[in-house]
Amino acid sequence: MPPRPADQAPLRGGRGSGRVRVWLLCSAVAALASAGVVKAWRGDGALTLPIGPVPVDRYFALAERDGLPGAHDLRLQLDPQPGTQEVVAAYLREEHWLVPISTADALTICSLQARRCPTLILVLSESAGADQLMARPWIHSVQDLRGKRVAVGRSAVGRDLLMGALEREGIDPAQVRLVTMPMAAMPASLRRGEVDAAVLAPPYSNAVQRLGLARSLEDSRSSPGEVLKVLAVDPARLQQARPQLVRLLRVWQAAHAAAAAEPRQARTWMGKAIGLNATGFQRAEAGLLYHPLVQQPPMLKPEGLLAWNLQLVASRYHSRGWVEEGVPRPAVDASLVQEALQTPGAQPSLTSSAAPK
Structure with missing residues (x-):
């Protein structure tokens, strides 16, 4: 285009803004795309995860630094991206099939590539300011x-x-x-x-x-509950990589637990890569809510927060002409979180699970 x-x-x-939406994302993909190779599954049981320069994604980097993937029998490779929209573009050009994105971006993916409309398996954060x-x-x-x-x-x-x-x-x-x-x-x-x-x-x-x-x-x-960041998976890959994805959820939980155990040290390290000191990182997280695995099953139920969010976002974006009528919505799968919780010691509290620090 x-x-x-x-x-x-x-x-x-109005409806004309739908063309703006498509142009914005298509131009982003065109600017970034080359013949992509699917990186998220390396065929050796390893996962590759693209991450943006934002506090939420830094917990995966902290996990890598502390060797948490290995402790959970997971091989994880991170692929840093210059921005969150580049993470979306990497999914759209099929370079990645496992991505941390907003529910709004997940719905946009569904409108552009219905066959790859992602399945959402974890709420990474809720924006509360x-x-x-x-x-x-x-x-x-x-x-x-x-x-x-x-x-x-x-x-x-x-x-x-x-x-x-x-x-x-x-x-x-x-x-x-x-x-x-x-x-x-x-x-x-x-x-x-x-x-x-x-x-x-x-x-x-x-x-x-x-x-x-x-x-x-x-x-x-x-607008509480309306801006969620989630872990999204191409449904065609979900079952093949299920054991590794369950381990990734445990690693995510463990990273938050590690940060809670040594908050100052963790904030200093996580903030350094995105230009923040420990105090700045703490302030950056003040408007974020993190929900531990034990809180997530109700959120992922058919009548839970995530389904409500997707319905609201889809309805509003359709009324504004940002997505067409009949666009599929992302599926939500709570079973991976439930399986992750079956492991002893998989339920420590997060750095922020009820209210922002």
Whole structure:
């Protein structure tokens, strides 16, 4: 699909914005794609997992550092990506089939590649303030965004948060200029005055706050349970790799337990790779909820949080023209978590399981 003439456009809720969605993701894939080789399964019982430069994914890196995969009889190789949308692109181009992504991105994958509509097996985190609509210091409210340029990433998460804020204030989305860019570029764009506001998540929101470039106008606390990050699997690979995936869930739990045992040391190490010190990493996690394995089975039930989230996201994105009618929804499989819990000692508490630190 050819690129649009410009990278700025009014944020609209109508059917035309569906073409914007498809173009944004297709252009991301085209920019990143080459003839991909499926990395997530190496044929020797090992898993490869792409991770982005975000706090949630750093727990997998901590697990690798501490040798936790080996302790759980798992061979795990991490594939660092420059951003979370590159993780989505790696799945779309079939370079990976196991990815940590948002439920919004999972639904978008289903709209673009129905045959690879992923199965969700774990809730990695719940955003409870981590995703923020931030604006230059002299912009005091959402009402002041009329006529302003607002940066969003290629994922639908940022656009959805912005759209919700505008709708609650009765603002016509066409009055806002949408500028699409990688989240990593947003702090510099704010500093240069190229945009007036941006939808950011850690660690980029931390940088903006530290430099005094912007203030928070609204965050994901206004929509509890609506922004989830999950572990997603290509259903064609699920059964073949099931034993390794169950071990990966145990490794994830063990990594959180290790961080809880030595929080300062863990935060210092995990934060270093994404430009944060221990205090900065703690602040970055203040808007995130982590749910231990023992809490996850009810969340993964047909009437649980994840199913509710997918229904809400699908309904809202369809009404805004971001996905077409009849697009399949990701399946949810609670059986891997249940199997992981059958192992003695698989239920330690996480660094944050009920409320953010």
